[in-house]
Amino acid sequence: MIKSRAPLFGLLVATALGAVAMTPFVSSAQAADITGAGSSFAAPIYGAWGTAAKSQAGISVNYQSVGSSAGQDQVIARTVDFGASDKPMSGERLAKEKLYQFPTVMSGIVVVANVPGLAPGQLRLDGPTLAALYDGEITTWDDDRIKALNPGLKLPDTDVAPIHRADGSGTSYVFTSYLSQVSPTWKQKLGAGTSIAWPGGAGARGNDGIAAMVRQTEGGIGYVEYAYAAQNHLNIAKMKNHSGAFVAPTLASFTEAAKAADWVHADHYAVNLLDTDGASSWPIVTATFVLVPVDAAQKEAGKAVRDFFAWGFQHGDADNARLDYVGLPQTVKTDILANWPK
Numbered sequence: 360m361i362k363s364r365a366p367l368f369g370l371l372v373a374t375a376l377g378a379v380a381m382t383p384f385v386s387s388a389q390a391a392d393i394t395g396a397g398s399s400f401a402a403p404i405y406g407a408w409g410t411a412a413k414s415q416a417g418i419s420v421n422y423q424s425v426g427s428s429a430g431q432d433q434v435i436a437r438t439v440d441f442g443a444s445d446k447p448m449s450g451e452r453l454a455k456e457k458l459y460q461f462p463t464v465m466s467g468i469v470v471v472a473n474v475p476g477l478a479p480g481q482l483r484l485d486g487p488t489l490a491a492l493y494d495g496e497i498t499t500w501d502d503d504r505i506k507a508l509n510p511g512l513k514l515p516d517t518d519v520a521p522i523h524r525a526d527g528s529g530t531s532y533v534f535t536s537y538l539s540q541v542s543p544t545w546k547q548k549l550g551a552g553t554s555i556a557w558p559g560g561a562g563a564r565g566n567d568g569i570a571a572m573v574r575q576t577e578g579g580i581g582y583v584e585y586a587y588a589a590q591n592h593l594n595i596a597k598m599k600n601h602s603g604a605f606v607a608p609t610l611a612s613f614t615e616a617a618k619a620a621d622w623v624h625a626d627h628y629a630v631n632l633l634d635t636d637g638a639s640s641w642p643i644v645t646a647t648f649v650l651v652p653v654d655a656a657q658k659e660a661g662k663a664v665r666d667f668f669a670w671g672f673q674h675g676d677a678d679n680a681r682l683d684y685v686g687l688p689q690t691v692k693t694d695i696l697a698n699w700p701k
Contacts, residue, residue, distance in 0.1 A: 393663045396423040397430015397443030399565040400530050400584040401647040404464055405443070407678035408671040420667055424565060428527025428553050434458065434650045440660045442650040445529020446553055447629035457653045460627045461695040462646035463668060464675075464684040465620075466585055467613045468533055469643070471570065471593040473579040474500050475515050478594075480607060483508045485599035486541030486634070486642065492580055493521045493538070494545060495558045500578060508599070522572050522581040525562030527553040533645040534582045537633045541642075582643075585613075586682045600642045601634045610683045612641035617685045620646075628691070644685075656700035665699055672696070 395405070402424040409420050425433075427444035434442030435456050442458075453460055470489060472482055484492075488504050491497040497504060501514040524531045532553045539546035549555055563572045569581040570591045585608050588595050597605045606612050619635035622628070632644040649668065655661040672692040679686045687695075 392419045392421070393440040393660050393667065394421045394423075394438075395430075395441040395443060395649075395664075396425050396433045396439045398427045398445050398529055398647050399424040399567065400427075400445045400466070400468075400645075401443050401463065402566075403584075403586040403682050404671075404675070404678060404684050407682060408667075408675045424567075426524070426526040426565065427529030427532070431650065434652065437652060437655070440651070440655070441664050443647065444650060445645055445647050446532040447627060447646075447648050448650065450627055453627060453650075458650045459653050459656065459698075459700050460629075460648055460650050461668075461698075462628050462630075462648050462687060462691070463671065464679055464686060465613065465617050465632065465644060465646045466682075466684040467608045467616075467641045467644050468530055468537075468582055469585050469588050469608045470596040470598065471573050471581050471583060471588050472596055473573050473576055473594065475517055475577060476513060479592075480595065480597065481509075481512060482594065482596040483599070483605045484596045486538065487544075489598075490538045490542035490545040492519055493523070493557075493560070494548065517578040519580060520576050520578045521557075521560035522569055522576065522579055523557050523560055523562055524554075524564070524569065526564045529553060529645075529647070530566060530582065530584060531555070533633070533643065537643045540633050586684075589683070598642050600640050601636055602638050602640070604638055606639055606641060608641050608683075610680060610685070612639050613644050613683065613685050616640040616642070616644040620688075622688065622691050628695070651700075653700040661700075665696070669696055 405422050427446055430442040430444050433439045448460055470484060474482060485508060498519055499516050500519060501516045505514060532551060535551040535555055539551045563569045566583045566587040569583050570587045570593060573579040573581040573593060574591060595608060597607050600606050615637040616632050616635045620630040620632060630646060634642045651664055676686050
């Protein structure tokens, strides 16, 4: 059994989920309305799970994509039945706020760019160069460091326009954690966080906000969860991974990275999936997490929350694959539900 210890589109989803039949992963619950809020990274998959479960309707789920920081704040304030965050909460804070934390799926964060003259998939970047694009050290797209990674590619002298999250964001936390891991300069100067002192560029709210702004900004570069980039047909850069290969983001590359997850020693399930080994691994992969109040876990809404995620664990694999999320190992799903607060 996995131990719980301390770690490491603007969308409103309104779906009806039924009280499903008893299975190894689902407990019975009365029909109820439940509310959730937080991660925009997770919004597509929660929406898909809800839509697919409509035929088993009985529980109404209202999910607001407001960002990870707001999701944590709202569940702490008990204004929602569950919060969603891409930044795992520390064990000390979970205990203080009386919350139970668990992951739901894993996926990749990708780099998108609007560089004149470049076809989709042509641009290649590595971690240190990506950090230099965001800290203001690289200011034009024809910089020698970008040229060195893209021999033979005609790069314009267009100004770089870095775009970051304006809201407190778990996606920003994962992205800046990756930059801190691959760039000592970034780690020393800026570090990682849901909100940091960005040295420049423009801010946008939510993954969908960044996707829209990059699409509209010549020279723009941003970071988003893969589903948003794919759905908006954005130009996604290839990234140099830990093994030195330039890889494209695919379900296979996310799965390769997810194989490195050390669930046995993960503190409150908070695995580190950044820059993992593997010839085809995508370098920026993360799990997304849910927070539920311990003191409400056995009340009507708390049981309905459990049923919703139990349904997703058991029936959501097709949606996971369609949206390029990686599901959890079966042992982890079982452990999460077995450890549900009594």
